[in-house]
Amino acid sequence: MKKIKLLYILNVANKVNNFSYTSMIAAQEMGFEFHIAGNWSYESDEERMADEERYGIRIHQIDFIRTPYHPDNIKAYKQLKALAEKEQYDIIHCNTPIGGVLGRIIGKQLNVPKVIYQAHGFHFYKGAPKVNWIIYYPIEKWLAKHTDALITINKEDFELSKSKFKLRGKGKVYYIHGVGIDTDFYTPDGEIHKALRKESGLSDNDFAVISVGRLESNKNTETLIKAVSALENRNVKLILCGDGEQRKYLEMLSAELGLENQVLFLGNVTDMKNVYRAADVLAAASFREGLSRTVMEAMASGLPCVISNIRGNTDLIEDGKGGFLCEPTDFKAYSEAITALSQDASLIESMKNENLNRIKEFSIPTVVSETKKIYGEVTGRV
16 A cells, blocks of 8 residues: 655744644554655754654755745745645645645645645634634635645634535544643642742742743733732732743833732743743733643643633633633733632642643643544545
């Protein structure tokens, strides 16, 4: 039987990472030859080839630009098309807006037998600006006609896709539990928790609330800072992990509210595992998510999650069980949720246990199994 050759397309990445890991394992367990294309940050060909050897895959450089309508993506299109013509892939599995568009256009042009698109959160959704529906929805509806399998990672996108899109031939819409979390890696440890807090300068009375992500408008970190300002408990520390264009503004806001000692800006953090272990709660006020990896990592670390009541987040947290769901701009609701947790150790313990159990559904073995099923159905090798 002919060995199937699969091209997995993402966008911009430093190196091969968790984003593609479950698809890579699923393809390899089915005997496929796995190729991956993206805009990489490898420092040398030797470093890239070392990863090829390590994972048993082929890694291709495509000069994608994150902004979908950037003219330089024409160059990326030409590179990707040349690669697909040369390698004669049996399957294209494309991801991200730009990868999804270019991958499916090229799949149509070159008559690639099977084309899969994995949506990590449509730009059109309940409550999205009308302009998002005007721009992105028609494009997605047209591209669906050239797609054999559409994979969604949250229930809202799944239901919308089933009702709104007509796929090629007998194409189907699938739901899977994200891209997989290594639940053995993010494990809580009481002794390490104490040691890390001491190392980072947190006192026994401090209540550490972490927020992770770029400091930009969609992440809505302003709401969290206002929530801390509304607290009566000055031992609550909001620890921001990430950087971005709003950092100076958020630093000024914190200063204006007299929170210099309560809002800590760590910048980009490489050792998130230990930051989770040192924290008491995760908070996030995003306006839009597909399925937040940060929330899943926090759940696997045993943290209660005080997060926005939006698509994707509602797939992960049930209000009052694994945390609290708040409207994105309702800083008073965030403040009340943080207060409730800071005053009730038994509530934190029950939410910890809820999340450690719930996150098992989103583990790597689960998602590998779901992905293999899709690959099997698409190729007829069930």
